[in-house]
Amino acid sequence: MRLGGRLSAAIEILTDIETRHRPVAQALKDWGISHRFAGSKDRSAIGNLVYDALRRKRSYGHRMGSDAPNAIVAAAAMEGLSLDAEALTKAIDGDKFAPDLPDPETLRAFPEHRALDAPGAVRADIPDWLADRFEVLFGESWVEEAAALSDRPPLDLRANTLKASHDKVLEALSPFHAEPSGLTPTGIRIAPIEGDGRHPNVQVEAGFLKGWFEIQDEGSQLAALLSGAEPGMQILDYCAGAGGKTLALSAALENTGQIHAYDGDRQRLAPIYDRLARAGCRNVQVHDPRDELAELEAAMDIVFVDAPCSGTGTWRRRPDAKWRLSEANLEKRIAEQDAVLDQAARYVKPGGRLVYVTCSVLPDENAERIEAFLGGAGGFVPLDLGGIWERAMATGASPEAGAEGNAEVHRLALSAGTALMMTPLKTGTDGFFVCVMERPA
Numbered sequence: 001m002r003l004g005g006r007l008s009a010a011i012e013i014l015t016d017i018e019t020r021h022r023p024v025a026q027a028l029k030d031w032g033i034s035h036r037f038a039g040s041k042d043r044s045a046i047g048n049l050v051y052d053a054l055r056r057k058r059s060y061g062h063r064m065g066s067d068a069p070n071a072i073v074a075a076a077a078m079e080g081l082s083l084d085a086e087a088l089t090k091a092i093d094g095d096k097f098a099p100d101l102p103d104p105e106t107l108r109a110f111p112e113h114r115a116l117d118a119p120g121a122v123r124a125d126i127p128d129w130l131a132d133r134f135e136v137l138f139g140e141s142w143v144e145e146a147a148a149l150s151d152r153p154p155l156d157l158r159a160n161t162l163k164a165s166h167d168k169v170l171e172a173l174s175p176f177h178a179e180p181s182g183l184t185p186t187g188i189r190i191a192p193i194e195g196d197g198r199h200p201n202v203q204v205e206a207g208f209l210k211g212w213f214e215i216q217d218e219g220s221q222l223a224a225l226l227s228g229a230e231p232g233m234q235i236l237d238y239c240a241g242a243g244g245k246t247l248a249l250s251a252a253l254e255n256t257g258q259i260h261a262y263d264g265d266r267q268r269l270a271p272i273y274d275r276l277a278r279a280g281c282r283n284v285q286v287h288d289p290r291d292e293l294a295e296l297e298a299a300m301d302i303v304f305v306d307a308p309c310s311g312t313g314t315w316r317r318r319p320d321a322k323w324r325l326s327e328a329n330l331e332k333r334i335a336e337q338d339a340v341l342d343q344a345a346r347y348v349k350p351g352g353r354l355v356y357v358t359c360s361v362l363p364d365e366n367a368e369r370i371e372a373f374l375g376g377a378g379g380f381v382p383l384d385l386g387g388i389w390e391r392a393m394a395t396g397a398s399p400e401a402g403a404e405g406n407a408e409v410h411r412l413a414l415s416a417g418t419a420l421m422m423t424p425l426k427t428g429t430d431g432f433f434v435c436v437m438e439r440p441a
């Protein structure tokens with residue numbers, strides 16, 4: 001396909017997402033199925049246009065004078081492919097599959113129009129109703145912080161030390177220019193996509209099929225590490241879902257002790273069985289939501305709560321979720337977070353830890369939930385994350401951890417007090433919130 005056809009396809013898919021309220025991944029998949037002639041390069045180039053247009057929908061709309069799909073796709077093409085108006089027009093000239101684009105003057109003005117005159121929420125590419133929350137949380141840098149959630153993300157992987165060393169995985173992935181991601185002993189990073197390129201499909205690599213590594217954002221790896229999981233412990237992963245954190249915790253325990261993986265939703269839990277088998281995790285017991293967990297009460301060294309949340313920290317990867325989030329959804333998530341913390345707390349043994357994690361940056365889902373929880377009965381005490389970080393990195397035996405690239409985040413952890421907020425701008429990860437609380441002995 002030529003550029004004109006790719007632009008038209010991206011516009012068609014965006015229209016489908018908007019009119020039928022469809023998740024972006026599903027809309028792209030369906031388009032691929034009904035347009036078999038499109039090759040894999042076409043599909044990824046179209047995917048980049050759709051994702052970029054969704055990520056920067058408001059600022060592109062402002063700079064183009066319209067947020068209609070053809071305007072924001074033209075903006076995504078110009079910015080993503082480094083084309084000026086002339087190059088874009090020339091590339092689609094005479095192409096019968098090309099769409100109607102905004103007028104030449106608008107296209108010509110686009111690169112210079114930086115939206116500096118626009119309200120903060122437009123420059124930040126977020127819905128208006130969330131602007132106050134970002135401002136309260138990030139202060140002067142709130143627009144920058146929010147805008148960084150619209151960048152293309154890297155592909156992050158975790159070396160599964162139950163099966164392969166960090167070095168071995170790096171070597172296996174060297175054709176893809178994989179590098180240590182720097183914050184954790186296990187993290188590996190493949191840089192964000194450039195232009196109309198694509199990330200390698202690492203899931204068909206022999207190393208992946210043999211369980212040497214998992215796809216996992218480094219923020220998620222760091223959250224698991226900061227739980228303080230150590231060999232021999234008894235851990236309840238109370239919101240295990242498909243098991244991303246369970247697998248990381250299992251490796252941190254070096255296949256000793258016991259992890260109880262539980263989730264309130266059987267369907268979400270289902271993929272965990274295959275993943276555990278591939279990763280060689282032998283210390284995990286999966287609990288169906290119908291199982292009775294009574295025997296675990298007051299017996300766990302760590303209860304890990306990877307709470308259901310709005311996912312604002314993952315907007316780089318799921319930009320459609322940004323525009324779908326409503327105040328009503330947020331209220332629902334908050335109620336679930338309060339419930340899940342209350343339910344999970346009873347399994348922590350005296351002297352044990354309750355770890356609360358979300359992949360959201362919103363204070364409503366993070367610090368305010370901790371305050372609400374601590375205000376209730378239970379007597380939990382939040383721990384200083386700087387100390388936990390130092391211990392986790394010391395036991396992680398990582399040559400990279402503590403090195404220069406890590407210094408900035410190290411400082412962040414030391415100054416975090418009792419809660420760590422990771423963001424694409426601060427830590428180069430997805431947005432994650434971590435708070436570790438102890439039940440007094």
Ligand SMILES: C[S@@+](CC[C@H](N)C(=O)[O-])C[C@H]1O[C@@H](n2cnc3c(N)ncnc32)[C@H](O)[C@@H]1O
Nearest residue numbers: 239240241243244245263264265268306307308
């Ligand atoms: C953020 S996801 C978990 C992701 C998973 N830990 C991972 O790393 O792949 C949150 C999970 O919480 C589960 N959940 C929501 N409310 C729950 C409850 N009351 N009890 C247990 N699990 C719950 C959801 O089904 C969902 O799978």
